[in-house]
Amino acid sequence: MTRVLHLITGLGLGGAEHQLLLLARHLPVQCEVAVLAGPTTLAGELRALGVPVHDLNMAHNRDLSVLPRLVSLIRRGGYDAVHTHLYRACLYGRVAARVAGVRRIIATEHSLGDDHMEGRSTSWPVRMMYRATERLGHTTIAVSPTVERRLRDWGVPEQRLVTIPNGLDPALFAFSSEARERVRAELGLAPEDFVVGTVGRLVSTKRMDVLIDAVAQVPEAKLLIVGDGPDAPHLQARASASPASARIVFTGARQDIGAHLSAMDVFASPSEHETFGLSVLEALANGLPTLYTTCPALDDLERPEVLARLDDPAGRPAPDDPPARRVPGTAEDYAEAIGELRDGPQRPRPCAGAARAYAVDGLVARLVTLYQADHPGPMTTPEEAHP
Template sequence: MTRVLHIITGLGRGGAERQLLDVVRHTAGLVDHEVAVLTPPGPVAAALRDHGVPVHEVGMRGNRDLAALPRLVRLIRAGGYDVVHTHLYRACVFGRIAARMAGVRTIVATEHSLGHGHIEGRATTAAVRMLYTATERLGTLTVAVSPTVAERLCGWGVPPDRITVIPNGLDADAFAFHAERRARVRARLGLDPDAFVFGAVGRLVPTKRFDLLIRAFAYLDDGLLLIVGDGPQRAALQRLADGCGAAGRTMFAGDTGHVPDMLSAMDVLAAPSEQETFGLSVIEGLAAGLPVLYTACPALDDLPSGMVPPQARHVPTGLGAWRAALALCLSQGPTRWPPPEAVQHYDIRVHAKALAELYETHRHRPGNRAQAAGAPRQYERAENAGL
């Protein structure tokens, strides 16, 4: 069995952390996973340990804590890992250096959060870009979570033959709608069982454009707005809701860790972000049977022709467009849809199996070079992967 050490910056409830947990769950018996977390562990660490996965705490105190590097090298050497797999910017930089110093031959990175002009919600300065691309050369290959991310990596100078596209995945069953759960969650949140609830899920950072959503929602005469997530913009968004008269109808639920529950309480999912690396919350909303309004979603853009479901509506950025879209949903009333084919297209089992096969292939490849030069390699669909 392939022994893999995942190195990740933190283990909060972000998309990258949840993807790591889901991959571990769905490759049990195929891969022997361990996880090293650079910063103090969050709630996903406990979930990993509940699944029998050792979690090593590196205790890194900041981006320039170079003392963490030798600790990481010692951990990797002691573990005898076949593969080191890094996630998120800081872990990719330190993890690839440490893995190379420790003599690991197969070093994989997943790029979860590379946008235009930002990475993980932070500006991509010249120094950030230089450090990223320099350490990328120390690895074997980089996994992009969408063709959109692969294009951005190529734009940064990463050779296409060093990129493999394996999209994010989700467990559709976990998001399936149940009326009993909806009633229970609304009661717990103190929401009127008959209220029309607009919802949004994500980290509260400027790139998600929750400010635009709040402004558009404030023009409606009815309905509630439920915002799920946390981040540095929370206080500013609360002030905005106060200032535009939406405070009494806007709830900030925080980082609950129960996204399927929160989706069950909503009637529409709104995703106004102008750029995304994948758009996982949109696919999760569709899995929960919700109509979805979105501005950017590579996961839908990359679907085969004709597979984008009618309940997913593209809304151009801008206050007027979002006001009109929200008002139309409110006038139509609550509607629940069966999960579309697009949800099954991103089955987590396919994602996990593709990663397990990637580990096995590259640990045995002479020199551990990426595939022959050309376009980034695409993962195999479920119908071709034996699932």
């Protein structure tokens, strides 16, 4: 059986980390995971699936001592492919895999915005380091055509790029009336409460402060914020100072996202910088009316060539799909849209076609092809790898 080592920077509750967990559940290959450093929240779930997790104990971003440990791990494992995820793992992983002589070196670029990557500015040194190590691999996967375009703009050759969208398991996010009742009871929300919710890492680029200000303008609406991150103290202070403070609930990081989505009546995502928009698709899989400012995954479904590549016409809206509406990213615009949904009719909660279009099966099939390819893509010589 094909053996693949996934290398990731950390195993917290972010989108890339959850994508890796999804792959471990569904890939028909033998997976192992190595983590450089940081939180290992999802390590237990991976091990429960029978996936070995190797902690490399990297001390800091420039801890070069991790390289020989990683090379040794790769050589001992005899992997057919090394697949890296997130910036630091891509830098170190491509170098180590090349030294170890791995035949297939693949990286997924999960989080590249116009001027930021994983919360860091895409400065000239960041871009140069990325380009230098990218040349040591075979294939770089962009999670959307938007990300592929940005990588081309950085100078990554088109022949080493492939777009494979993120995937999701719609069943994990399906609406559950039992979960709705349970989560609302746990959070002190009444059955009749009108609840606006959002899910994501609490960082400034997600602009959750917009929702705090918006809910203050919608009488009786409550706001449920699911997630954690460095911006949490600022957001909690802003919520405490808001006239709607008693109507705002922070849950912290949670793994049962489907259950928390079921507790909501409307999902809102005011982020203006998304590389894919997975949380929007998860909300649509739950059948939630969804307000968003940026979601490349939905934009791409308007392009016939993307639908053809996904091989799933279910991406086209159906009459019973939950509404998904683009909203300019101001508190006033979100307040107006939330108010309209509050006063509108109650709807059933079926999975939207857009969510079904990105079901994990297609993602898995295309990755297996890369893992097993005789010629997964061009790779430069060490001399050519210098920028």
